[in-house]
Amino acid sequence: MPANLSLETSIQLDIQKIRADFPILQTQVYGKPLVYLDNAATTQKPKLVLDAIQDYYTQYNSNVHRGVHFLSQKATAAYEDARKKVTAFINAKHAHEVIFTRGTTDGINLVASSFGRKFLEKGDSIVISAIEHHSNIVPWQMICEERGASIKVIPVNEKGELVLDTLDELLDDKVKLVAVTYISNTLGTINPVKEIVARAHQQNIPVLVDAAQAAPHLPLDVQDLDVDFMAFSAHKMYGPTGFGALYGKEEWLNQIPPYQGGGDMIKSVSFKKTTYNELPLKFEAGTPSIAEGIAFGAAIDYINSIGLPNIQEAESQLYAYAVDALSTIEELRFIGEAHNRAASISFLVGDAHPFDIGEILDKQGIAVRTGHHCTEPIMQYFNIPGTVRASIAIYNTTEEIDKLVTGIKKAVTLLS
Structure with a gap:
């Protein structure tokens, strides 16, 4: 051997x-x-992650953001501390650029729905790659069908590498966004994300990166990559299921509409008009998975403890x-x-x-x-x-x- x-x-x-x-x-x-x-x-x-979940439910179980009592404030502080840990983990510029989600799939659906409703018009295109997970295919198909747009695909060769010679031809003036995986969940291929972002940005086209498989294995630096959106999941990172994060540049998150409506994502509500909350709460409707969010922070602590x-x-x-x-x-x-x-x-x-x-x-x-x-x-x-x-x-x-x-x-x- x-x-x-x-x-x-x-x-x-x-x-x-x-x-x-x-x-x-x-x-x-x-x-x-x-x-x-x-x-x-x-x-x-x-065990650090498992203990974080148990500690929340046994010591300070309470809803976040809206309570003035001790337990609510303690839960809110722990939950928002997790957001700061995610922010540092990916080197985001601002904590409000980190949206908590139910995972990578939810994050991609958020962008597909919100970005698509704002910017995608009939005849436009989204570029993805041939080695995407269904979660980075189906949401784009759904919004393209709804908006009368289409999908274009970066091809793959027999080694499982993207054929980037075709990229410049694909990136015409009808392309509104590029969505690619960082590491293929099936082939293990590490895509040259920084190069793809740079080439898309030359045409003023934003890029979303599916980092579900990259987050536990590679250092992530959204500012260095200059990526516009990045989604990943806690459960791939030694954390709990049903939780994840979406990074978005502030300029984009301020432009696109909320994905869902409900509590916490509003500033004021009347029967005539609703005013949306500031980032990141604008995209976080309803009671979140609080224990899972806190445990996600513990998982990042664990990864950082090893390096x-x-x-x-x-x-x-x-x-x-x-x-x-x-x-x-x-x-x-x-x-x-x-x-x-x-x-x-x-x-x-x-x-x-x-x-x-x-x-x-x-x-x-x-x-x-x-x-x-x-x-x-x-x-x-x-x-x-x-x-x-x-x-x-x-x-x-x-x-x-x-x-x-x-x-x-x-x-x-x-x-x-």
Whole structure:
């Protein structure tokens, strides 16, 4: 089995310490230790995050923003402190540029609806890429259908890399926005987002980045990227499900209308007219998921305690180890081999259906994902029904990769 023992030794003690922070990693599946390699779907949660949720409900459960009593003020302070943590995490210029959402999908829908209603007209276009998650396809299809606009697609090559030679031709005067993923959840491709933003901005076209897969693996700096909108989810970042954030440049957020109406997003209401609240509350109608928001802040604290550059380095080493190890399986072929990849590895094994491989691995305590991964256009491009996807996080180890390889070889034997 390939290994870089000096690198593995240098991170092993830290990784073992990190693993101890995640109670679920002590779980057994079918009598075998859990090997969790489905992190692109959702990451596990450290005790710090779990404690933050319990502490809120047991010590200061109250609604936020509208109460003058002690519990409400304490909850509001903790909730808004989480917003400040997100702001610093992505290096946003202002905290009011961070909108709390239900996750990446909700954030993209917010922009599609609000931006589309304001700026999209009949005959206009939205540019997306061929390797987008459905969440960055369907909302644009919906608003384009409603407004009489269309979608244009940046193509992909057989390595899973975007063919950016076509970008300048796509960016004509009818394009109102570009929406691209930072890291493909299926192929692991890291897109050159900064270049895409710069080229779009040359034509005065704003850019939305789906950073759901990037946020737990790469440092994010919205000011350096100069991105106009960026959406990501807490549950991919060791945080709770049902919560996330949308970054938007102040100039854009002030121009577009609210996505939803209700409490908290208003300044005043009469039967004749409603005046909307200031940012960020303008886009945050109703009672939010308070515990989840506070826990999201705790998840960012956890990531910061390790250091995202350290996470990136350790995961890069493990990713290289995994690719080398899986390459020893003669029957295995990778789907997507971009030069710059991270986090997710998609593959097929001989003529076996991905589901069959996944089911055999599951019986060995190994959790991977099988199917189209909400990226059906990619599967259509490669003319396959789906893939097996193994995706890593900071708590994964080379020993777990070895178990994955052994498990796949067993599947080959059973299915041959």
